[in-house]
Amino acid sequence: xxxxxxxxxxxxxxxxxxxxxxxxxxxxxxxxxxxxxxxxxxxxxxxxxxxxxxxxxxxxxxxxxxxxxxxxxxxxxxxxxxxxxxxxxxxx
Numbered sequence: 040x041x042x043x044x045x046x047x048x049x050x051x052x053x054x055x056x057x058x059x060x061x062x063x064x065x066x067x068x069x070x071x072x073x074x075x076x077x078x079x080x081x082x083x084x085x086x087x088x089x090x091x092x093x094x095x096x097x098x099x100x101x102x103x104x105x106x107x108x109x110x111x112x113x114x115x116x117x118x119x120x121x122x123x124x125x126x127x128x129x130x131x
Contacts, residue, residue, distance in 0.1 A: 051091035051099035058083045058104040069099060079104035 053065040060078045061067035069075045069091035079086040083104040092098035 052097050054099065054101065056089065056101055056104060058106065059086060061089075067101075077102050077104070082106065 050068060050070050053068045055061050055064050055066055056077050058080045060080075061075070062080070067075060067077070067089055069089060071091055072093050074088040074090045077086045077089050083106050085102055085104045087102035089102060090100045092100070
């Protein structure tokens with residue numbers, strides 16, 4: 040059953056960033072006009088600041104934490120790009 044997050048009028052909606060110090064559901068909370076540092080787990084790249092905009096609610100900009108085999112889909116070119124570290128990955 041999904042976790043029910045309690046929201047506040049002076050904050051952005053609680054959320055999470057997979058593979059980070061805020062991976063637990065609803066663990067990332069930020070007040071309006073503030074930011075929270077997101078640190079990726081070992082082996083993942085990305086992270087940075089999660090920024091809660093001045094209007095709160097769902098207006099939060101989240102960084103991501105990508106693993107060595109996470110690809111990037113580019114709809115403009117219809118290509119799926121994998122990072123060079125995927126040579127070490129096993130595909131099933």
